[in-house]
Amino acid sequence: MNHLATSKEDILTASRDLIRENGWAAVSIRAVAARCSVSAGTIYNYYNSKADLLGDTIESVWYEIFFHPKDEQVFHDVETCISWIYERLEYGDAQFPGFFSLHSLGFMRNEKSDGKKKMMQTWEHILHGLCEVLKNDPKIRPDVFDQQFTEDKFADILFSLILMSMLRQDYDPSDVLMLIKKTLY
Structure with a gap:
């Protein structure tokens, strides 16, 4: 079930869920945005790039x-x-x-x-x-x-x-x- 991302933690939770379900290749700005029911621009408000998102997800x-x-x-x-x-x-x-x-x-x-x-x-x-x-x-x-x-x-x-x-x-x-x-x- 998708939910509205309101924080970095929501975005990281969505990223971890994507990894659990489909592996590392599933994590992208668009996929995380879709999982969080927000636009890709909203994810970019928190992360400058996919690399930044992946770094925080790994952590x-x-x-x-x-x-x-x-x-x-x-x-x-x-x-x-x-x-x-x-x-x-x-x-x-x-x-x-x-x-x-x-x-x-x-x-x-x-x-x-x-x-x-x-x-x-x-x-x-x-x-x-x-x-x-x-x-x-x-x-x-x-x-x-x-x-x-x-x-x-x-x-x-x-x-x-x-x-x-x-x-x-x-x-x-x-x-x-x-x-x-x-x-x-």
Whole structure:
């Protein structure tokens, strides 16, 4: 059901809905305007170009998938955090089929600056969260990390495995959790 867009959030909701239904190719100024029951000019009141619209849409998709303050307790131990990340990946893939592989690879390869920047901001947020969890998890052996094998380096390893899972669409964290158990506890 179409509705009248009265805000950027309405436009972004319509854009996400188009992606859910028909993939990234469905998002255009005209398609979003039609979904919102407004003229294309109304969308241009909010966005200067399709690239600007796509950049904000990408950011809103990443936000929907990964930014959940109510899930704050997942950042108290590494195993729970990794399980939550994989659950969110699975959710993201179900809600936005092909988002991770098409969007991530496309922006990395084509250097589309705004979309790539927003994707990288989300990745940095996840990586920072992993580092914090590694530094604060009380279950981790106190002698695990040193100057050569730091929390940051292990977070990079974990994040690389997460990225591979995204690209493969493999949302089973059991191998990563086994690595964590054998390495940290």
